[in-house]
Amino acid sequence: MRVVIAEDAAMMREGLVRLLTDRGFDVCAAVADADTLRSAVAALVPDVAVVDIRMPPTHTDEGLRAAIDIRRDQPGVGVLVFSQYVETRYATRLLADRPSGVGYLLKDRVADVADFVDALTRVASGGTALDPEVVGHLMRAGRDTAGLTALTPREREVLSLMAEGRSNAGIAAALVITAGVVEKHVANIFAKLGLPPSDGDNRRVLAVLRHLGS
Amino acid sequence: MTDDNGPMTALRAPFTTPALRQAAFCVVGVFSAAAVLVVPALVPGLGVLCLWATGAMSREPAPTVAPPFLVLFPLTVALLVVVAAPTGRAMGAVHRRLASRLLGVYVEAPPPRASKRLGALVSDGPGWRAVGYGLLKVPLAVPQGYGVFCYVFGLVNLSYPLWWPMFRNHPPGTRLGPVWALTPFGAIGTRTFAGTFLVAAAGLAMLLVAPWVMRAGTTADVAAMRWLLGPRRLAERVRELQASRAQAIDDAATMMRRLERDLHDGAQVRLATLAMNLGMATEKLGVDGPPPDLAQARELIALAHRGAKDALADLRDLVRGIHPPVLDNGLGDALTTLATGSAVPVVVTVELPDRPAPAIETIAYFCAAELLANAAKHSRATRVGLGVLGSRRRLMLSVTDDGNGGADPDGPGLAGLARRIAVVDGVMRVLSPAGGPTRVDIELPTHV
Numbered sequence: 027m028r029v030v031i032a033e034d035a036a037m038m039r040e041g042l043v044r045l046l047t048d049r050g051f052d053v054c055a056a057v058a059d060a061d062t063l064r065s066a067v068a069a070l071v072p073d074v075a076v077v078d079i080r081m082p083p084t085h086t087d088e089g090l091r092a093a094i095d096i097r098r099d100q101p102g103v104g105v106l107v108f109s110q111y112v113e114t115r116y117a118t119r120l121l122a123d124r125p126s127g128v129g130y131l132l133k134d135r136v137a138d139v140a141d142f143v144d145a146l147t148r149v150a151s152g153g154t155a156l157d158p159e160v161v162g163h164l165m166r167a168g169r170d171t172a173g174l175t176a177l178t179p180r181e182r183e184v185l186s187l188m189a190e191g192r193s194n195a196g197i198a199a200a201l202v203i204t205a206g207v208v209e210k211h212v213a214n215i216f217a218k219l220g221l222p223p224s225d226g227d228n229r230r231v232l233a234v235l236r237h238l239g240s
Numbered sequence: 241m242t243d244d245n246g247p248m249t250a251l252r253a254p255f256t257t258p259a260l261r262q263a264a265f266c267v268v269g270v271f272s273a274a275a276v277l278v279v280p281a282l283v284p285g286l287g288v289l290c291l292w293a294t295g296a297m298s299r300e301p302a303p304t305v306a307p308p309f310l311v312l313f314p315l316t317v318a319l320l321v322v323v324a325a326p327t328g329r330a331m332g333a334v335h336r337r338l339a340s341r342l343l344g345v346y347v348e349a350p351p352p353r354a355s356k357r358l359g360a361l362v363s364d365g366p367g368w369r370a371v372g373y374g375l376l377k378v379p380l381a382v383p384q385g386y387g388v389f390c391y392v393f394g395l396v397n398l399s400y401p402l403w404w405p406m407f408r409n410h411p412p413g414t415r416l417g418p419v420w421a422l423t424p425f426g427a428i429g430t431r432t433f434a435g436t437f438l439v440a441a442a443g444l445a446m447l448l449v450a451p452w453v454m455r456a457g458t459t460a461d462v463a464a465m466r467w468l469l470g471p472r473r474l475a476e477r478v479r480e481l482q483a484s485r486a487q488a489i490d491d492a493a494t495m496m497r498r499l500e501r502d503l504h505d506g507a508q509v510r511l512a513t514l515a516m517n518l519g520m521a522t523e524k525l526g527v528d529g530p531p532p533d534l535a536q537a538r539e540l541i542a543l544a545h546r547g548a549k550d551a552l553a554d555l556r557d558l559v560r561g562i563h564p565p566v567l568d569n570g571l572g573d574a575l576t577t578l579a580t581g582s583a584v585p586v587v588v589t590v591e592l593p594d595r596p597a598p599a600i601e602t603i604a605y606f607c608a609a610e611l612l613a614n615a616a617k618h619s620r621a622t623r624v625g626l627g628v629l630g631s632r633r634r635l636m637l638s639v640t641d642d643g644n645g646g647a648d649p650d651g652p653g654l655a656g657l658a659r660r661i662a663v664v665d666g667v668m669r670v671l672s673p674a675g676g677p678t679r680v681d682i683e684l685p686t687h688v
């Protein structure tokens with residue numbers, strides 16, 4: 027799997043290269059600013075790009091803007107945006123058109139290597155990876171308006187994991203339950219929230235996020 | 241004067257340098273008062289002169305006076321209104337300089353005029369206050385003039401017995417008019433040599449009284465200067481405080497932004513990398529049983545260890561930048577510690593009777609740090625002096641160096657410093673001629 031990394035802190039960039047190489051990814055470019063990222067992605071067409079939000083020259087949101095451009099110009103390239111803090115508004119901007127092949131994670135998540143690699147793989151293969159923090163914000167914001175009070179605590183957990191972009195198998199593994207139980211929970215949630223049942227993970231995420239009002 | 245002997249001091253008072261300087265100030269004061277009276281009269285006077293010259297003032301035909309008068313009068317008033325404030329400012333500046341040269345009294349300059357436009361010229365508050373000072377100068381000049389009169393004619397009268405034998409060596413029986421001498425109580429005349437001693441006694445009395453009269457005049461004048469020529473009137477004070485408050489808020493916001501940036505790019509990156517390395521190491525060590533890749537795990541843990549130490553160092557630097565812990569022991573200790581870290585040798589002298597407020601200590605510390613850094617970076621100095629001298633109310637921080645001078649008080653560094661100390665009513669003076677040496681004095685209140 028081919029990866030381009032855009033991160034301005036050299037220490038972090040090298041660490042990521044090492045981590046991903048070690049995990050069998052092919053890191054074809056590691057750059058330090060948004061413009062180089064755009065040209066690298068255009069030239070190399072990787073499966074996924076890992077993009078830091080704050081990069082030179084303004085250190086505000088150039089990474090995010092580059093990520094949005096890449097998603098528009100090269101729909102085949104997955105984009106995992108990566109930051110030291112999460113802004114729900116940024117997530118909304120990223121997911122604006124379609125919640126596929128996109129991720130938004132806190133940098134802290136690299137500490138759990140397996141989870142991080144899993145999220146990256148998901149994004150690269152057209153899935154979604156939303157940080158639990160973002161999902162938490164959305165869940166809190168939608169608690170009253172989206173009818174979440176009707177859900178059991180377990181169902182709310184499952185909903186969060188669904189919103190993060192995980193598959194049934196992933197949810198089952200995270201909650202240490204069987205896939206069958208997960209399916210039952212999912213069906214209950216969709217029924218309670220009045221959502222039409224949908225099969226694909228992406229369509230499901232979209233439905234959930236729309237429902238949460240992102 | 242160290243002599244505490246009362247009568248001797250009183251006798252010597254007229255002949256000391258301060259008395260002479262005071263006299264000079266009083267003489268200028270009298271001329272200024274005369275100018276204040278005469279100059280505004282000049283313009284209408286000239287107008288009248290013109291009218292007279294053109295014959296308009298002649299009795300016939302009378303009605304021709306009216307049109308030129310109608311034009312000239314408002315013109316004169318308008319001219320006076322426009323010219324008054326800048327003239328007042330100029331006169332105020334001269335008097336402030338005179339006070340600092342002759343009386344050793346420093347009166348702060350008022351804030352400069354807002355703009356060069358005509359409106360700003362007319363609505364110039366400090367300018368009009370200076371005009372007020374000019375008008376007040378007229379009554380103030382009375383004791384000053386009186387003092388100068390006593391001084392000069394005291395000397396003249398005192399010398400009468402010397403002149404008498406030279407000019408009045410007339411044969412006995414000659415009848416001459418009396419010799420007149422001027423005193424504050426009118427002219428006294430004498431026809432005899434003995435009488436001149438009476439005049440001399442009056443002169444001595446005048447001479448002894450003169451310094452005190454002049455001092456009264458200059459003291460009142462200095463009070464008027466501080467009141468009308470200085471920058472402190474309530475409205476201006478409010479404006480100043482508004483500006484300094486805005487500055488303080490800006491500074492705080494900038495500081496927070498810089499902190500965020502420093503943490504984001506420094507400690508936070510290091511800690512994230514550290515967590516990543518530890519995460520990788522954990523994987524290399526496996527869940528249980530013999531580790532699958534011990535060598536790599538060791539390397540990653542060593543990397544993480546180094547990262548943790550770097551993160552600590554980063555945080556330590558950041559914390560010191562926020563508030564140097566050594567400041568808790570007082571400014572003296574903090575400045576000595578600061579000096580030992582300087583690239584150029586620094587001689588530190590600190591004389592503080594009491595500890596200033598913590599905020600003032602912090603400001604003084606960061607000013608010293610910036611000035612030392614400036615001296616090390618730009619001046620090519622070989623020695624730097626760092627002095628702190630405190631009284632109960634004010635603290636003077638001075639940084640001197642023997643470098644090549646040319647420090648620009650309006651440059652970003654020093655101007656920023658001046659703005660920051662202005663927040664607590666501090667004042668900065670920079671003396672840095674090209675070629676050096678440089679001296680920067682910062683005066684701060686000891687309490688906010």
